[in-house]
Amino acid sequence: MLKQLTRWTALAIAVTLPLSANAHRAWMLPSTTVVSGDNAWISVDAAVANDLFYFEHHPLVLEGIGQPPQRADGNARPRAANRLVITAPDGEEVAAQNGHVGKYRSVFDVEITQKGTYKLAVAGAPRYFARYQENGEERRWMGELADVGDALPANAQDVQVSQMESRMEVFVTSGEPTDSVFAPTGQGLELQPITHPNDLFATETAEFVFLLDGKPAAGVEVNVIPGGIRHRDGLNDIRQTTDADGKVAFTWPSAGFWWLEAKVVQEDGVQAPLTQRRATYSATLEVMAP
Amino acid sequence: MRTWFLLPLAAFAAHASAAEMTVSVEVPRLAVAEYHRPYVAIWIENGEGHVADLSVWYDLKLQDNEGEKWLKDMRQWWRRSGRSLALPADGLSGATRPVGEHSLTFPADHSALAALKPGDYQLVVEAAREVGGRELVRLPFSWPVADQTEHQVSGKTELGNISLNIQP
Incomplete structure (x- = not known):
């Protein structure tokens, strides 16, 4: 059984940013999601920043893309690299090109040679995170699940061990949208389109199903936020919760790039030493003007 | 003698193919520093969506x-039809056109009209211009008609007068 927590803590984002203590959003922003013609390319920004979609904090460092920045902090704990996987309509993996890491963003290009829908995904194996009190002080730990017993001191109190999974996706279509890239992996939280994510139009309603470990997941909190936060007062987000069939529907009030985040927190039925499992899914969606 | 015999047949044939549709699209003159001819798509929709394409004007020379x-x-046309087409398409793709009125005549045996069932439709014209704007104009009509019918509408920005003349 899934237990729904309403708080959107720093940890939700820490899934894609394993060691970030702050609640920062991580996202990819494609130059476009709908292309025509034969010689199509897209360029993508990847950043860690709260404002959507302004790069102002850190680049989203991706394995094999550009030169990762040198960490000035010698004590920084090792960070597992995020791996970007680009899947073409025929199922083949495509390499990103022209990668670069700047102060605030990573940038890469994708050549769109096939007709159909491509998927850009940053997801990985589950990560394990512990929080505990030691002599009245809050402590954190991150590592392999097998090591948690040895890593925590004997006098650790209020121990919480979380398994965290995340998936971040962008979809791009050349010509007619196709569905091949939506075959679920069966791990973590995933999106199954009823409405194709490259066929979104303002004033229309889009429906998606969320799967947890390949099965429709009820009670998943799904939040969408329009980009352009810096130039308005309100967040203007829309919050929905998946129904018994895992389905959620959004009627887009305006065109533009939207950020979608879905999250599920499970406390019942997790195996010791875990006390909690958190799975998040995020996507940058382009909503077209009608 | 032979000619005389064939005349009634010719008259019958002429009558049978008299039904036709003439679409006139005005590309307006715009006071802009950098002007490129617009891309234009012209198609027919009914209440359920896209029915048939009539014409698409784009840069074929590059x-x-x-x-x-x-x-x-031309995002609505692209969604409704363009993205599923192999382009250029014979009888559909055409070069962009200059400022002025452009008249296109579609005879009843044109593939779009031959398959058109009696009913209510909309002629849809969508224009998109490089470094400019985009506009979509709809013009309702019924098909077929008993008498010659004229419909007209005006675009506001990227399109001028759009008219549709249907012959019975």
């Missing part, structure tokens, strides 16, 4: 079909 890159800017 090397490597580079002109197709901007077809998606």
Whole structure:
């Protein structure tokens, strides 16, 4: 059984940013999601920043893309690299090109040679995170699940061990949208389109199903936020919760790039030493003007 | 003698193919520093959506079909039809047109009209211009008609007068 927590803590984002203590959003922003013609390319920004979609904090460092920045902090704990996987309509993996890491963003290009829908995904194996009190002080730990017993001191109190999974996706279509890239992996939280994510139009309603470990997941909190936060007062987000069939529907009030985040927190039925499992899914969606 | 015999047949044939549709689209003159001829798509919809394409004007001359890159800017046409077509398409693709009125006549045996069932439709014209704007105009009509019928509407920005003349 899934237990729904309403708080959107720093940890939700820490899934894609394993060691970030702050609640920062991580996202990819494609130059476009709908292309025509034969010689199509897209360029993508990847950043860690709260404002959507302004790069102002850190680049989203991706394995094999550009030169990762040198960490000035010698004590920084090792960070597992995020791996970007680009899947073409025929199922083949495509390499990103022209990668670069700047102060605030990573940038890469994708050549769109096939007709159909491509998927850009940053997801990985589950990560394990512990929080505990030691002599009245809050402590954190991150590592392999097998090591948690040895890593925590004997006098650790209020121990919480979380398994965290995340998936971040962008979809791009050349010509007619196709569905091949939506075959679920069966791990973590995933999106199954009823409405194709490259066929979104303002004033229309889009429906998606969320799967947890390949099965429709009820009670998943799904939040969408329009980009352009810096130039308005309100967040203007829309919050929905998946129904018994895992389905959620959004009627887009305006065109533009939207950020979608879905999250599920499970406390019942997790195996010791875990006390909690958190799975998040995020996507940058382009909503077209009608 | 032979000619005389064939005359009634010719008259019958002429009558049978008299039904036709003439679409006139005005590309307006715009006071802009940088002007490019608009991409224009003309198609027929009914209450359920796209029925048939009539014409698509885009840059056919660029090397490597580079002109197709901007077809998606006619975003409703691209969604309704363009993205599923192999372009250029015979009888559909045409070059962009200059400022002025452009008249297109579609005879009853044109593939779009031959398959058109009696009912209520909309003629849809969508224009998108490089470094300019985009506009979509709809013109309702019924098909077929008993008498000659004229419909007209005006675009506001990227399109001028749109008229539709249907012959019975």
